[in-house]
Amino acid sequence: MPAKASRAAFGEALIDLGAKDERIVTLDADLSKSTMTAKFAKTYPSRAFNVGIAESGMIGLAAGLALSGRVPFACSFACFLVGRFETIRVSVAYTNAPVKLVGTHVGVAIGEDGYTQMGLEDIACIRSLPNIPIIQPADEIETKQAVAYAVEHAGPLYLRLTRQNLEPVHDERYRFQFGKADLLRPGTDVTVLATGGPLFNALEAATKLGAEGVNAEILNIATIKPLDEEAILRSAGKTGRVVTVEDHSIHGGLGSAVAELLSEVMPTPLKRVAVTTFGESGDPKALYAKHGLDPDGIARAVLKFLNR
Amino acid sequence: MANPDLANLEAIAREGRVQIIRMLTHAGSGHPGGSLSVIDILTTLYFNRLRYDPKRPGWEDRDRFVLSKGHCVPAQYYCMAKAGFFPMERVITLRKLGSPLQGHPDRVMLPGIEAATGSLGQGLSVAMGMALGLKLAGKTARVYCVVGDGEIQEGQVWESLMSGPKLGAPDHLLDNLCVILDYNGIQLDNFVKKILDLEPVVEKVKSFGWPVLDVNGHDIAQVDKALDQAEANKGAPTFIVAHTVKGKGVSFMENDPEWHGKAPKPAEAVKAIREIVGEPVPGWAAAIIGELEALEKK
Numbered sequence: 036m037p038a039k040a041s042r043a044a045f046g047e048a049l050i051d052l053g054a055k056d057e058r059i060v061t062l063d064a065d066l067s068k069s070t071m072t073a074k075f076a077k078t079y080p081s082r083a084f085n086v087g088i089a090e091s092g093m094i095g096l097a098a099g100l101a102l103s104g105r106v107p108f109a110c111s112f113a114c115f116l117v118g119r120f121e122t123i124r125v126s127v128a129y130t131n132a133p134v135k136l137v138g139t140h141v142g143v144a145i146g147e148d149g150y151t152q153m154g155l156e157d158i159a160c161i162r163s164l165p166n167i168p169i170i171q172p173a174d175e176i177e178t179k180q181a182v183a184y185a186v187e188h189a190g191p192l193y194l195r196l197t198r199q200n201l202e203p204v205h206d207e208r209y210r211f212q213f214g215k216a217d218l219l220r221p222g223t224d225v226t227v228l229a230t231g232g233p234l235f236n237a238l239e240a241a242t243k244l245g246a247e248g249v250n251a252e253i254l255n256i257a258t259i260k261p262l263d264e265e266a267i268l269r270s271a272g273k274t275g276r277v278v279t280v281e282d283h284s285i286h287g288g289l290g291s292a293v294a295e296l297l298s299e300v301m302p303t304p305l306k307r308v309a310v311t312t313f314g315e316s317g318d319p320k321a322l323y324a325k326h327g328l329d330p331d332g333i334a335r336a337v338l339k340f341l342n343r
Numbered sequence: 344m345a346n347p348d349l350a351n352l353e354a355i356a357r358e359g360r361v362q363i364i365r366m367l368t369h370a371g372s373g374h375p376g377g378s379l380s381v382i383d384i385l386t387t388l389y390f391n392r393l394r395y396d397p398k399r400p401g402w403e404d405r406d407r408f409v410l411s412k413g414h415c416v417p418a419q420y421y422c423m424a425k426a427g428f429f430p431m432e433r434v435i436t437l438r439k440l441g442s443p444l445q446g447h448p449d450r451v452m453l454p455g456i457e458a459a460t461g462s463l464g465q466g467l468s469v470a471m472g473m474a475l476g477l478k479l480a481g482k483t484a485r486v487y488c489v490v491g492d493g494e495i496q497e498g499q500v501w502e503s504l505m506s507g508p509k510l511g512a513p514d515h516l517l518d519n520l521c522v523i524l525d526y527n528g529i530q531l532d533n534f535v536k537k538i539l540d541l542e543p544v545v546e547k548v549k550s551f552g553w554p555v556l557d558v559n560g561h562d563i564a565q566v567d568k569a570l571d572q573a574e575a576n577k578g579a580p581t582f583i584v585a586h587t588v589k590g591k592g593v594s595f596m597e598n599d600p601e602w603h604g605k606a607p608k609p610a611e612a613v614k615a616i617r618e619i620v621g622e623p624v625p626g627w628a629a630a631i632i633g634e635l636e637a638l639e640k641k
Contacts (some may be wrong), residue, residue: 060479081514082479092468092502096510099472102450102457104403104480107472122499125462126469130450132458 036175038200041231042139044178045196046071049108052186053079058106059186062097064090069198070110070139091119098122098132106135106186113138113154113195120160127191128164135185136167139196142282142310143326144232146199149316154195159287161193162260169259171195171231172211174203177257180211188213195231195259199319202235204255216263218270222252225337226270229280230256230289233308233323237280239330244337251337259289264296271303278306278337282328285309306340308333344567347391352563355425356386358627360592360619362421362434365631368612368638370438373446376602377415380527380560380587381489385410387566388487389422397427400454406484407457407473411466412491412525413447414604419456420444428455464497466490467522471503471510474580478515485519485574493530496539508552508579520580521573522553525560527589529600545584553582560585592619609639 053059053075060082067073067085076083086093090111097109109116116138117123127134141154161167170185170192172178178196185192204219216228220241229237234255241251252270256263271277277297279290290307297303310326323329327336359382367373393406410419417437424431429443436442443452447461457473460466470488477484490500511517524544528535535541549555554576558565566585573581589603590596593615596607607615612635620628 084475084510086502086506086510089502089506091464091499092506095465095468095499095503096472096475098458099469099474100476100479101472102469103407103473103476103482105476121462122465122468125459126465130459130469132469 036203038202039175040198040200041172041175041178041196042071042198044175045137045182045194046074048179048182049075050078052183053082056106056186058104060084060100060105060107062086062093062107062109064088064093064111064115066111069112070137072108072110090115091122094119094122094134095126097134098126098130101132101134102130106133108135108137110137110139112140112152113157114152117154117157117160124164128166131166131190133189134191136191136193137196138193140198141195142197142232143314143322144197144199144282144319146319146322147316150314153314155284155310155314156287157195158259158283158289159291162287162292167191167193168261169193169195170257171259172257173231173234173255174201174205176203176205176207176209177211181257184211184213197232199232201232204235204238211257214258214261214263216266217255217257218252219255220251220253222250222274224250224274225252225276225278225341226274227251227253227278227280227337228256228267228289228293229253230259232282233280233328233333236323236328236330237333240333240337243330243334247338247343249337249341249343256289259292262292262296267293267296268301271297271301276304276341278308278340280308280328280333283309285311306336308336344391344571347564347567349563352386352390355390356383356563357619359386359418359421361616361628361631362431363417364593364607364612364615365635366417366420366434366437367606368609368635369435370606372438372606373417374414374604375596375607376529376589377412377491377525377527378418379591379593379596380589381415381525382418383561383563384489384523384525384566384585385418385422387563387570389426391567392570393487394484397455400428404482404484407470407486409458409460409466409470409486409488410448411460411470411488412463412494413461413466416448419448423455463491463494464499467500467503471507471517471520474517474520475511475515477519478511478517485521487521487523489523489525492524492526492528492535492541493538495524495541504548504551504553516578517580518577521570521583522580523583523585525587526584527587529589529598529603531603533600548582552579554579556581556583558583558585560587561591594618609635
């Protein structure tokens with residue numbers, strides 16, 4: 036299976052789901068070619084609404100549609116979508132309107148467009164709101180199943196998707212389970228919890244670490260909220276060392292969620308690999324190298340953390 | 344609706360003014376000015392327009408009402424109690440810990456509230472979504488949304504005004520939506536004209552493609568007639584500019600920005616209620632006056 040961006044897998048899944056479920060509608064703010072709902076709009080023109088560059092209004096509209104029985108996917112770049120936080124806070128979360136918020140173009144991996152287009156604080160913002168779970172799928176197979184899950188999920192939900200292609204980490208037998216971490220590589224020396232774009236790099240790093248005599252356990256954290264506390268604590272209890280890896284601000288993302296869990300329940304040494312500055316323009320691979328999210332960077336961080 | 348019972352509706356609105364004063368006095372905080380300016384509009388909606396069943400607040404075919412200027416929810420709580428959503432005695436739990444009568448509307452806690460509002464500017468877009476959802480589902484139910492004049496300074500309102508007459512084209516245009524502006528001329532800090540003048544608001548909204556009607560928001564017959572016209576308009580949502588007086592019915596509150604967000608003291612409340620009901624004081628109002636006098640002694 037070739038690498039595919041999770042936004043592309045999302046767009047494909049939505050067309051299939053839309054054929055079976057009349058309730059599904061899409062909302063876009065002039066980015067449907069980028070969020071990949073444009074084909075849905077062509078296939079089901081009466082169920083796709085492009086409101087212009089007006090994200091707040093789009094989110095409110097989605098809330099009203101959800102409250103009258105539709106299943107709206109409100110889509111934009113993660114930063115523009117979650118940037119309209121107040122509307123999400125009140126009209127989606129507090130109202131408990133089952134809107135499916137879809138933020139694409141997350142992280143520094145969008146590359147050349149630079150910081151203003153990068154979703155880097157979206158997990159932190161949404162994590163502060165009751166009622167809205169956060170799902171960041173790792174590859175095409177997981178994305179398609181997560182989109183199907185989003186339709187069935189009774190409440191609001193936030194789906195975090197990448198611009199860049201993602202190498203497959205699952206095969207056809209994989210079954211996405213909401214709220215469950217997914218063990219990709221068993222190990223004994225350190226637990227690596229990774230999500231989204233750099234997950235594949237974490238797996239590559241594990242191979243490098245193996246050559247250095249470090250046996251890393253890799254878990255894919257597709258559901259960032261609610262965390263699979265049981266699986267994380269089980270793995271952390273076994274290895275005694277935890278590293279988180281994400282293409283998001285170091286403040287408030289997966290690393291923070293894991294820190295909160297571990298420090299309250301089972302204090303465990305923790306290293307967070309994440310973005311510590313604003314983003315910037317550049318080649319995506321070079322940006323991952325600069326921010327330590329490439330295989331070498333992750334392996335280096337783990338070795339340093341383990342004093343190796 | 345044809346031949347509204349104006350005397351009855353006016354009596355309901357008068358009692359509403361008393362209950363608004365009562366609940367705000369018990370709460371010790373809240374927004375009397377805008378609640379009093381909007382009560383005639385809400386009375387017309389709840390008792391001569393909206394289709395609903397208080398025993399089945401989730402009834403799919405109900406008309407939807409969104410009070411986007413959520414700080415004036417005391418007026419809505421009164422209408423809901425009067426309509427049978429909950430007992431009238433409960434209005435004095437407004438703003439108290441554990442009460443579903445939150446300071447601003449809460450859809451989850453109080454069945455019959457359609458959207459959480461009060462974070463201004465959002466309600467219209469949510470109401471538009473409801474109208475579109477009903478159209479897509481083939482329902483004939485209608486959606487009404489009341490916005491405040493200060494509120495429409497929010498950019499999100501203009502996003503909605505821009506798309507309102509175009510959304511759903513060609514088959515699902517939102518002629519099931521009616522927006523009413525409670526144009527009382529005062530916002531929290533001062534007169535709207537002094538903060539950020541909206542004029543010419545009728546021309547502005549018209550230029551966005553909405554049919555706009557201009558009425559006296561305290562004249563129930565006029566409001567009702569405008570709602571008839573809105574229902575008759577096909578192919579576009581309607582925008583009604585309802586000219587009102589902030590604090591209407593209580594002379595010392597009328598047109599005074601101080602009464603935007605300040606609850607009356609019990610003695611002030613008694614004075615206000617006596618003015619609203621006039622002489623002779625009816626029994627139900629006398630009971631409320633007694634209750635508030637007792638509150639003062641506490």
